[in-house]
Structures are given as structure tokens and as C-alpha cells.
Amino acid sequence: MGIEVTKRKEDTGDVYYDVSIDLNHNDGVDMSLAGNPTVTNVDHLEIFSLFRRRRLSTTETDGNPLIYALKELKNYTINDADKKIMWGAAGEIFQAWTCPWKPSCVVSIPSRHSVSFDLASWIAGYLKVDHISVPMVHKKTVAEVLSEAEVLKDSDGVPARDLKAFKKQLSRLSAASPGKIFQMKEIDVSVRQYLQPWRVSEESKDFIGHDFLLVDDLIGSGASLSTCANCLMKEGHSVVGGMSLFSPLDRELAQKASTTRHKRRRGRKT
Structure with missing residues (x-):
């Protein structure tokens, strides 16, 4: 199960890109049960992604037509029927997966768009734990x-x-x-780990003692989730893991896996 993008030009001259779900291939986004979820380890934070992000064009960077459509960005659109198919596929993957943690609550990292918040609420419902709707962190200037x-x-x-x-x-x-x-998305991937974009909120003090599962909509380098986790843990919070709707691109997943294996080999005693 993947995506198709169809260019549409209105009589006004405006151009839109309609994103639809295609059951016959896994291009753009692999939503298959066999190919998901994927796991990424970033700075000791384990992150599971429900959908595997694949390159749809040679110009694609961190973004993806489906996430653009869900956020209503860059004139990308998706209809309610295709959204329903997407969330149905996510549900199948989630139910077939065994959660390795025991979070007491699910928290989304702040975003101008509702995708992360909606995903966190959805995950909390599946895990039968609380969804914290107030922000635990704020973005710095x-x-x-x-x-x-x-x-x-x-x-x-x-x-x-x-x-x-x-x-x-x-x-x-x-x-x-x-x-x-x-x-963070405006920063080169190679140096994101050295920048801290978050500060804890006043509201977060009321949730000391909880075990957080952090949620983001899309993983590029994973720095947003890992730096958010580090920020919270420095203030005494417990973060058990991370989840996202979309993984890094396949190529980036392969590089991360190779780096992890290399680190493990270096750490072995002889």
C-alpha cells in the first residue's frame, strides 16, 4: 500500500496535488503490514515508526507528499476516504506490534499542525493510557x-x-x-544533535513521576524527538521511548542501522 500524487489545475490557474492511497504498490510510503513498523535509535532513544517513508522523486528531502497533504501544505490535498484507509492501515500495524515499553501517558511534541497531537491521542487510545494534551515543552527562539x-x-x-x-x-x-x-527542520542533519530547541513548560512540573512516550509525526534525523527527550529527562522526567507516523527515508534507515552495528562492533571486548 503506497501513495499516488495527481496534479490538478483549477480554472483560476491554481495548481494542487491530490494524494491518494494505492493498494497495488508501496511507493512513496510503505504502509504494508510486512514492512512495518521500523525502528530507529537516536542518542539512546528508541523510536518506532508506523509507516516506512520511501523516496517518490529525486528532489524529495525530509518531507513527503502524504505528510504535506495531512498538514495541508504546499497545495497538497487528501480526501477523507483516503485518510480513513491510511489510519486503518496504521491500526493494523499497531495491533500486530508488541509495544516494548509500559508508558503511563503519551505526549506529542509541539507543532503548528495537529498531526502529532492526533497521533498521540490515537496511540494513547490503543495503549489504554492517558494522553497529555498540554505541552510539556515549548520551542525556543x-x-x-x-x-x-x-x-x-x-x-x-x-x-x-x-x-x-x-x-x-x-x-x-x-x-x-x-x-x-x-x-530544527531548517538545520543541516549533520549538526542537529548539537542544538537544543526545547525548554520545559511550567505545566510539565505536574507530571513528574510519569513515564512518557513521546510522539512526532515524521522522523528525519530523529533529533527533534531525542532532544525533546533529553530536555525532559534533565528536568527529572522519565521518557521510555518515541513513536512517529513516518520513518526516515529508507536510505537514512539503512545508514542508521549500519552506524548502530558499527558502534556495537567497536564496543565489543576482545
Whole structure:
């Protein structure tokens, strides 16, 4: 089960891209029971993704036509019937999967769009645990992230292999409005791990003692979920794992698996 994208031009001249679910192939997004869920490990956080994201075109980056359609971005659309098919496939995958954790509640990371929130509520329903609807973290501003990043750079907190890319990214970030909300997706994947985009909310203090399952809609590098988990754990919260609707691209999944195996081999005693 995959996706098809059909270009549609209105009489007004506006162009739209209609995303539909195709039962005959797994292109774009693999929604098959056999191919899912996938698992990604990022900075000691285990993340399960219900759908495997596959490249639909050579120009595709972190995004995907289906997530664009669900968020109503870039003139991508999806009808209710196809949404129902998608959530039905997600339900089959979830029910066939054995959850490795025992969370007491499910929390989505903040987003301008409702996909993460809806997914968290949906997962909580399946697991029969609480869905926390208030935000546990807030996104920092560009100025806040830059201030911390400069300290990290000056304290030799970034390895030499990544320092050039890190400085280049800071230079670009400095050109943005200081009060703008920081967006991790605008940062090069190779240096995302060195930036902390979150600060805990006042409301989070009421949930100390709970075991959180964190939810995001799509995984690129996994940095948004892992940095959110680290932010919460530094303030005394327990995070048992992460989940997303969409995995990293297949190529990125293969690279992460290779990196994990390499780390394990290096760690073996002889």
C-alpha cells in the first residue's frame, strides 16, 4: 500500500496535488503490514515508526507528499476516504506490534499542525493510557538557541569533524530574526544533535513521576524527538521511548542501522 500524487489545475490557474492511497504498490510510503513498523535509535532513544517513508522523486528531502497533504501544505490535498484507509492501515500495524515499553501517558511534541497531537491521542487510545494534551515543552527562539550554541562552540563541545558545518549553520541562523521560533527542520542533519530547541513548560512540573512516550509525526534525523527527550529527562522526567507516523527515508534507515552495528562492533571486548 503506497501513495499516488495527481496534479490538478483549477480554472483560476491554481495548481494542487491530490494524494491518494494505492493498494497495488508501496511507493512513496510503505504502509504494508510486512514492512512495518521500523525502528530507529537516536542518542539512546528508541523510536518506532508506523509507516516506512520511501523516496517518490529525486528532489524529495525530509518531507513527503502524504505528510504535506495531512498538514495541508504546499497545495497538497487528501480526501477523507483516503485518510480513513491510511489510519486503518496504521491500526493494523499497531495491533500486530508488541509495544516494548509500559508508558503511563503519551505526549506529542509541539507543532503548528495537529498531526502529532492526533497521533498521540490515537496511540494513547490503543495503549489504554492517558494522553497529555498540554505541552510539556515549548520551542525556543532563534536567539535562545544561538546563545547556547555559541557557548558550545567556544567550549569545544562540537567535534572537529562537525565544527565547520556547525559554524556555517550558526552563520545562517544569525541572519534570522532573533525572536523567530527556532525550526530544527531548517538545520543541516549533520549538526542537529548539537542544538537544543526545547525548554520545559511550567505545566510539565505536574507530571513528574510519569513515564512518557513521546510522539512526532515524521522522523528525519530523529533529533527533534531525542532532544525533546533529553530536555525532559534533565528536568527529572522519565521518557521510555518515541513513536512517529513516518520513518526516515529508507536510505537514512539503512545508514542508521549500519552506524548502530558499527558502534556495537567497536564496543565489543576482545
